[in-house]
Amino acid sequence: MSPNGYAHDPYPTRYVTESVPVDRAHPVVWGGEGDGPLDAGRLAAYERDGFLSFEALLDAGTVAACLAEVRRLAGDTAVRATGRVVPEPDTDGIRSVFEVHELSPVFADVVRGDPLVSLARQILGSEVYLHQSRVNFKAAFGGSRFGWHSDFETWHAEDGMPAPRALSVSVALTENMPYNGPLMIVPGSHRTFLPSVGETPEDYHRLSLRGKNLPAGSADRAGVTALAERYGIRQFTGTPGSAVMFDCNCLHASAGNVSPFPRTNLFVVYNSVRNPLGVPYAAPRPRPGYLACRNVTPIPRPAAGGRSAGPPR
Ligand code: 6CS
Ligand code: FE
Numbered sequence: 064m065s066p067n068g069y070a071h072d073p074y075p076t077r078y079v080t081e082s083v084p085v086d087r088a089h090p091v092v093w094g095g096e097g098d099g100p101l102d103a104g105r106l107a108a109y110e111r112d113g114f115l116s117f118e119a120l121l122d123a124g125t126v127a128a129c130l131a132e133v134r135r136l137a138g139d140t141a142v143r144a145t146g147r148v149v150p151e152p153d154t155d156g157i158r159s160v161f162e163v164h165e166l167s168p169v170f171a172d173v174v175r176g177d178p179l180v181s182l183a184r185q186i187l188g189s190e191v192y193l194h195q196s197r198v199n200f201k202a203a204f205g206g207s208r209f210g211w212h213s214d215f216e217t218w219h220a221e222d223g224m225p226a227p228r229a230l231s232v233s234v235a236l237t238e239n240m241p242y243n244g245p246l247m248i249v250p251g252s253h254r255t256f257l258p259s260v261g262e263t264p265e266d267y268h269r270l271s272l273r274g275k276n277l278p279a280g281s282a283d284r285a286g287v288t289a290l291a292e293r294y295g296i297r298q299f300t301g302t303p304g305s306a307v308m309f310d311c312n313c314l315h316a317s318a319g320n321v322s323p324f325p326r327t328n329l330f331v332v333y334n335s336v337r338n339p340l341g342v343p344y345a346a347p348r349p350r351p352g353y354l355a356c357r358n359v360t361p362i363p364r365p366a367a368g369g370r371s372a373g374p375p376r
Contacts, residue, residue: 065344074227076258077220077345082283085256089226091310092186093335099185100178100374109186113253113310116299119376120178120306121234130236130303132167133198133327136160147353152207152275159272161197162353163329170196174331175362178375179232182308183333187228190361194218194229194334195354198236200327201244206320207274208244211282213252214332215311216259220280221267222355223341227253229311229334236327239300244320246307246328249287251294252314257286263346268354282314290314336361 065072073088092110096103101115109115121129136142137157147166149159163170173179174196183191200206214231218224239245261279264270271280291314299307309315311332320326334340339359343349349357 067342067344069344072344074215074219074256074258074344076216077261077263077279079258079260082258082260082286084286085258087227087254087256087312089228091253093188093228094185098188099181101182101185102374109308109310112250113313114248114250115308116301117306117308117375118301119304120232121173121304123304125173126236126303128169129173129329130327132163132169133236136163136166136198137200142166146351149272151202151205152273154205156202156205157200158207158274159197159199161195163198164193164196165353170329173329177365179331180333180362182232182375183230186230186308187333187335189335189337191333192336192356192359192361193332194356195330195332197330198327199330201317201320201325203320203323203325206244206326208319209274209317210277211287211314211316212280213257213282213312213314216257216282217271217280218311218355220259220263220345221343221350223343223349224334224338225341226338227310227312228338229332230308231311232306232308232331232333234306234329234331235301235303236329237325238302239305239326239328240322240324241298241300243322243324243326244317245326246299246315246317248297248299248307248309249290249294249314250297252290253310253312255290256312257282257290257314259283265347267346268350287314
């Protein structure tokens, strides 16, 4: 039984003594072809691999507006003083800024609009709300890595997310190249839940988001090795505006950036309104709202007669 009183936990983690992989107990694709812009072939690919990539999800004008906001937020000392800004582990640079949709009207429009929201509704088969948004900076000459993990492992343990009915969209704001720390995913890993051994410390997010010597929440190395030997590793490169949409239980990571080119991406996480957060499954208390929103009010649909775009590329 989970330490926080759940009688049945299909995804036991942190409080286990051994990382024994568990089969996913929930669907991957919850909606159908008629529910959004993706055709049956793209839905089947997402179901199989756990992700879809897009060459141009956001247009150049939107990307330019986002980048201008990134520069403004990075220089804003008031924003820096809030917990929303996560510093690099070894320098005074910025690693991440959370809840960018509350800090910037430009990001608010992007994360609450199409094509992102229509894609999320279709995959998750319901109305959706924003669980989390952030920008990861990955500065030139030293932006630090993100080790192998499943986001759902963290959100289940620390945020009380019951089921893997959530997804992330990672949008490139600068070009993502093989050598500036792009996202890597183990295709097909979303069908296996890899428990993580190690109790969640108090206020763990202060440490975990900086990515240093993590005592909990890192994916089990033997488990990562077995899945990567079986399925391989996919690395995502692309020009600004390209994107990857991926299931919350995909095993993923990214290397540090020693190149002279920053790799700056917007991450937007949508959760199904039918999957509201409860008590954390394995942490002393819930994390702050800027990391895990507890307001499940659905993102509104555009008024009838509004502009509708073609299928995303
Ligand atoms: O703890 C979290 O919620 C975040 N940390 C990582 C490394 N990935 C997903 C998520 O934004
Ligand atoms: Fe992640």
